[in-house]
Amino acid sequence: MITIIILYFIIGLFASILGSIAGLGGGVIIKPVLDLFGHFDLATIGVLSSATVLSMSTVSILSVKNCKIEINKAVSSTIAAGSIVGGIIGKAIFNYLINILAVTDSLAIFQSAFLVVLMLAIVLLINNTNKMSSYKVKNKIIIFVVGLILGLISAFLGIGGGPLNVVVLTILFSMSFKQAAFNSIFIIFFAQLSSLVLVGISTGFNPYDLSMLMYMIIGGLLGGWIGSNAANRISNKLVKRLFNFAIIAIILLNIYNVIVTL
Template sequence: MVIFALYFVIGLLATTLGAAAGLGGGVIIKPVLDLFGHFDLPTISILSATTVLSMATVSLMKMKQQKIKLNKVSSSILAFGSILGGILGKAIFNLIAISLNIPNITAIIQSSLLVLLLLVIVIYFKNKDKSRSYRLTNKCIILLVGLALGLLSSFIGIGGGPLNVAVLCLLFSMTTKNAGYNSIFIIFFSQISALLVVAFTTGFGAYNLYMLLVMIPGGIIGGIIGNSLILKLSNLSIEKIFNFSVILIIIINISNIIKIGLSL
């Protein structure tokens, strides 16, 4: 029961922060589950994707009720690109983690790449007010950006949240709050695609997914709480939550790299 309660709390806290700041939650769930080491990488990827999808579904339903307007044209193109990139990223992940049977090396690559990307994001947001932002309108370029986002996010297994927010702020001149809304929209489709890839390739029968019994409810409640927070908090407060979460994730991933490195 203690383990079930722990995984419920992980799903709840990760998706609450994810819904509030557009992080999604996978960027928190994945490294935390890596740290515990209870499941292998492919299973963690499915647990994370399903929990985040439950959060994104609830969040989008709430946004519709609250009549929050999204940049649906750009976000839809980014989402479509992310789906294509996600399929490619998942194929690369399966090749390295499953076919080559080097899970520890794959985990180190994932964590190291995530730390590098998050450090770049932290530096960007620290200097965001001094940096130039853009308003992309070329649909082909937007599609390529989505493709790159999906590939990286799927390979790392994070759902794309922090990458989405940074790109939406930089390339579409959105506030952190608006970027968070649109990020959830993109995450919804990217997580569906990630799960469909599993369904049509390996299937779900080979994975130990009993923790979804508590992680999905955690994701649903997290989506409700996070959506309420993003409505009440200012753009500056959302940015602080985002930066705090990203720094915390960097620390967890560095711990994972050290832990796995010592075990080799």
């Protein structure tokens, strides 16, 4: 039991460190790792991931006063509002497929395969931003719709939305990589908070096996603190390298999960 506790603490810790530094959030790492171990069902993994990422993002946001990176509250708040609405829709679709249609195995394969395609697209986009046009979108309706789409995809896949946020903030709002990463954490906080509130209102937390929740949250809090302090000291270039490393690892892990599930 002690070994299992340490394992889940480490998963929460390292996912949160990387998530905090690179704006990934951590959910995109936690989800495929927990799929790999197979100790929990998809719905429980979603709750564990959301709670860990929420704890990480809370610590990261609280350290903003000591950070030199600016949060664009007008843009990020509007995206966050859209992502909350999209998150509710995405979670509702996920719950319908799991609870009504009972297609758990098929959904797990689809999520992993879709994540592979999505992560490949993200890594290609993020490494070719210098060859692409960047914009400064100001229309609040467009920004809200962008947030809604991000929230829907992220909630349905159970990933928190970090990599998607970073790409969108970099291309559509001309943010530097570090600025996009930190603003992504701001958006993730509200998306994960709304996700957990929705679970509490709809099904409650009793149906889920949350035996590892406390240890993952502790890992998330510590990882958020370490990551946010590190992000303030390292270069934009190194943040981008860590982002690329994490995305490639996620792609390989999801490919393995698809092969094993099949």
